[in-house]
Amino acid sequence: MKTIKDRLLSGDKRALARAITIVESGGKEAADLVKDLFQYAGRAHLIGITGSPGVGKSTLVDALVSEIRKEGKKVAVLAIDPSSPFTGGAILGDRIRMQDHTMDENVYIRSMANRGHTGGVSLGTYDAIRMLEAFGFEIIIIETVGVGQSELAIAKTADTTILVLMPGSGDDIQAIKSGIMEIGDIFVVNKGDLPGANKSATEIIASLELTHNPSGWHPPVLVAISESGEGVERIWEAAKKHKMFLEESNQLSQRRKNKVQSELSEMVAEIARQNLAESLERSQEIRDALADVVAGKLDPHTAADGILRNIFNHQVEA
Amino acid sequence: MKTIKDRLLSGDKRALARAITIVESGGKEAADLVKDLFQYAGRAHLIGITGSPGVGKSTLVDALVSEIRKEGKKVAVLAIDPSSPFTGGAILGDRIRMQDHTMDENVYIRSMANRGHTGGVSLGTYDAIRMLEAFGFEIIIIETVGVGQSELAIAKTADTTILVLMPGSGDDIQAIKSGIMEIGDIFVVNKGDLPGANKSATEIIASLELTHNPSGWHPPVLVAISESGEGVERIWEAAKKHKMFLEESNQLSQRRKNKVQSELSEMVAEIARQNLAESLERSQEIRDALADVVAGKLDPHTAADGILRNIFNHQVEA
Numbered sequence: 001m002k003t004i005k006d007r008l009l010s011g012d013k014r015a016l017a018r019a020i021t022i023v024e025s026g027g028k029e030a031a032d033l034v035k036d037l038f039q040y041a042g043r044a045h046l047i048g049i050t051g052s053p054g055v056g057k058s059t060l061v062d063a064l065v066s067e068i069r070k071e072g073k074k075v076a077v078l079a080i081d082p083s084s085p086f087t088g089g090a091i092l093g094d095r096i097r098m099q100d101h102t103m104d105e106n107v108y109i110r111s112m113a114n115r116g117h118t119g120g121v122s123l124g125t126y127d128a129i130r131m132l133e134a135f136g137f138e139i140i141i142i143e144t145v146g147v148g149q150s151e152l153a154i155a156k157t158a159d160t161t162i163l164v165l166m167p168g169s170g171d172d173i174q175a176i177k178s179g180i181m182e183i184g185d186i187f188v189v190n191k192g193d194l195p196g197a198n199k200s201a202t203e204i205i206a207s208l209e210l211t212h213n214p215s216g217w218h219p220p221v222l223v224a225i226s227e228s229g230e231g232v233e234r235i236w237e238a239a240k241k242h243k244m245f246l247e248e249s250n251q252l253s254q255r256r257k258n259k260v261q262s263e264l265s266e267m268v269a270e271i272a273r274q275n276l277a278e279s280l281e282r283s284q285e286i287r288d289a290l291a292d293v294v295a296g297k298l299d300p301h302t303a304a305d306g307i308l309r310n311i312f313n314h315q316v317e318a
Numbered sequence: 319m320k321t322i323k324d325r326l327l328s329g330d331k332r333a334l335a336r337a338i339t340i341v342e343s344g345g346k347e348a349a350d351l352v353k354d355l356f357q358y359a360g361r362a363h364l365i366g367i368t369g370s371p372g373v374g375k376s377t378l379v380d381a382l383v384s385e386i387r388k389e390g391k392k393v394a395v396l397a398i399d400p401s402s403p404f405t406g407g408a409i410l411g412d413r414i415r416m417q418d419h420t421m422d423e424n425v426y427i428r429s430m431a432n433r434g435h436t437g438g439v440s441l442g443t444y445d446a447i448r449m450l451e452a453f454g455f456e457i458i459i460i461e462t463v464g465v466g467q468s469e470l471a472i473a474k475t476a477d478t479t480i481l482v483l484m485p486g487s488g489d490d491i492q493a494i495k496s497g498i499m500e501i502g503d504i505f506v507v508n509k510g511d512l513p514g515a516n517k518s519a520t521e522i523i524a525s526l527e528l529t530h531n532p533s534g535w536h537p538p539v540l541v542a543i544s545e546s547g548e549g550v551e552r553i554w555e556a557a558k559k560h561k562m563f564l565e566e567s568n569q570l571s572q573r574r575k576n577k578v579q580s581e582l583s584e585m586v587a588e589i590a591r592q593n594l595a596e597s598l599e600r601s602q603e604i605r606d607a608l609a610d611v612v613a614g615k616l617d618p619h620t621a622a623d624g625i626l627r628n629i630f631n632h633q634v635e636a
Contacts, residue, residue: 030619031617031619031620034617034618034619035617035619035620038614038617038618039614041614042614126618253612256612257608257609257612260608260611260612260618261598261608263618264594264608264611264618264621264622264625265591265594265595267618267619267622268590268591268593268594268622268625268626268629269587269588269590269591270587271590271622271626272586272587272589272590273583273586273587275586276582276583276586277583280579290575290578290579290582291575293578293582294571294574294575294578296356296357296359296360299349299352299353299356300352300356300444300578300581300582300585301348301349301352301353301585302353303582304582304585304586304589307582307586308586308589311586
């Protein structure tokens with residue numbers, strides 16, 4: 001019987017789906033699969049798309065996929081579902097809309113849940129990207145609802161990050177002004193047929209001019225109407241141009257190094273959290289410390305110090 | 319000279335502001351201050367208010383503060399600013415609106431930044447709540463933009479969590495249906511003068527009826543118009559009733575235990591992240607491992623294992 005690795009490498013989409021489910025679940029099986037396949041990864045152009053709910057990210061992703069397919073490139077979409085009580089619906093909508101592409105052999109769309117408070121999500125996401133790269137996707141679009149820290153972290157680890165806004169989202173533009181411009185490599189004012197689109201674009205351009213820009217890349221600000229596809233070609237051109245810029249200026253490897261560092265940071269945090277959870281099961285001493293904090297007999301910082309010593313001594317001995 | 323502790327306990331608001339700034343920054347000074355003051359903490363009714371951007375959370379908080387003040391109770395508001403490029407503006411708006419209350423001795427309003435991707439935020443938030451409790455606030459409202467994991471975590475650790483929606487936010491209601499009902503202790507359909515308010519309320523009630531409810535509390539679904547204050551009194555009554563329910567059913571202490579556990583979990587994760595960052599500075603070996611992952615020579619899971627062993631051996635030896 002062929003292994004998942006062999007089937008995935010030979011282009012079996014069911015094996016790909018299974019592989020992503022495995023890495024999403026984490027644990028030893030996931031680590032083993034990544035060990036088998038990581039050498040085939042690291043070759044795609046990762047495009048992060050983020051923005052507030054309602055700005056039309058999913059329609060834009062849909063239109064971008066069509067644009068990319070015109071060039072014959074294989075493209076995957078990873079939609080990160082924040083599993084929050086407030087945004088799940090939008091992602092459901094995406095899944096339905098994206099059915100336009102489901103008959104296309106060279107398009108793959110997958111939602112990933114961002115479950116729990118453990119951040120474990122992101123870990124699965126990094127490995128899911130590896131699976132998609134090993135399968136041979138040349139472009140991977142990572143769509144996030146850019147309001148949570150972990151979504152933002154994922155967006156930032158893309159090679160090219162597209163920030164999507166809509167006309168009149170004054171709060172967004174206000175926030176962008178307040179010093180977070182560096183996240184976006186490309187700015188898109190979507191729903192460009194609504195009043196105020198050009199004004200919004202002008203405002204973004206004006207704030208970009210005030211922003212310190214160490215990379216040497218000048219983020220384009222593009223107006224688009226994703227619904228009709230207007231302006232989407234220019235977004236795709238800008239994304240390719242940005243990738244080329246990163247390669248020519250030797251910044252691509254730095255970005256990828258940052259990405260691996262973020263991933264490792266998430267990993268060690270997650271391992272520490274798991275160790276705490278297991279220790280609470282195992283150790284009466286740790287449960288007592290927790291109870292003492294609740295009772296106001298012990299302060300939390302002293303408790304955390306003691307617990308950490310307990311946890312990691314155990315681990316090192318093991 | 320009086321210490322910050324003494325000044326804070328004697329009702330000096332400048333000392334309170336300083337104390338929150340200290341715990342927000344973290345480190346040894348923060349830990350020491352918490353050690354001094356944690357015994358005075360744990361007494362307030364913590365009310366979490368969360369919901370998508372634009373549903374009118376800040377107006378509702380404003381109206382709730384007025385309602386609480388009618389009873390003469392001391393109330394503090396902690397607005398968690400997610401520092402995301404997409405929501406900062408809304409919080410700026412809050413600060414301005416809340417100026418209605420700034421002349422009131424017994425109201426305190428503070429924004430806290432949720433900076434970085436490290437989750438370190440939440441830690442400062444827990445300690446800021448302790449400072450407010452030590453100062454003597456009887457009610458503490460924690461306002462979050464409920465789309466990120468860390469905001470949600472904070473909301474969940476409140477005694478009473480109010481989920482705010484607005485009419486016609488079909489996505490929200492869809493998402494609530496998909497199994498996250500248990501987060502809300504009270505549901506508010508805000509902007510109740512907009513069309514569809516009662517329909518939204520009915521939909522929420524219908525989904526609540528399908529939800530398994532182990533606590534025995536039946537979350538009320540209330541329609542309000544925060545702008546005019548209509549319906550806000552009933553929200554405050556519901557919050558008090560919920561607190562009483564938790565006390566009478568002995569669930570308050572369980573909630574507080576969960577809160578401390580979440581806090582400890584965040585703490586150990588943050589310490590692990592910091593150790594990684596410091597190790598990268600210190601150890602060529604770890605930097606090499608990182609470079610090998612980037613180069614595709616080493617898989618990330620094996621690298622993380624090695625790095626963890628390195629980090630925590632160091633820590634244990636130290």
